């Protein structure tokens with residue numbers, strides 16, 4: 674039977690890979706969504722947050738005796754959700770980026786929820802606190818997307834109607 678601490682470390686490493694993938698995804702999104710300044714502005718903020726989240730995970734892993742520099746993030750493993758939409762050169766690529774971002778944000782929320790539970794079971798208050806900070810940022814990002822996805826869709830539809 675695996676002990677809780679091993680599982681916690683395993684999940685923290687997964688989250689580390691997840692955040693690395695998030696940073697890659699956001700950089701790609703910013704590059705392809707230049708016509709959507711409000712989305713870019715919010716995502717530039719979330720890029721900074723994601724880098725801090727990665728640092729938080731580094732600290733958590735370090736505190737648990739794992740050197741995060743040795744982690745070969747298998748980023749492709751967690752890219753699955755986003756890649757369904759974000760690859761390829763579909764005409765509606767910006768829209769697909771937003772849909773994928775929305776799904777991915779909820780994947781991150783679920784990951785931090787699970788991590789908080791594991792941290793509690795291990796009595797790791799510092800890990801819990803770090804994960805809660807990141808969870809709050811993910812929730813805020815998800816809320817923003819929730820409120821703005823339709824506006825992005827409308828802008829996309831209007832732009833494409835004008836050019837056709």
Ligand SMILES: [Fe+2]
Pocket residue numbers: 692695723726781811
């Ligand atoms: Fe994140």
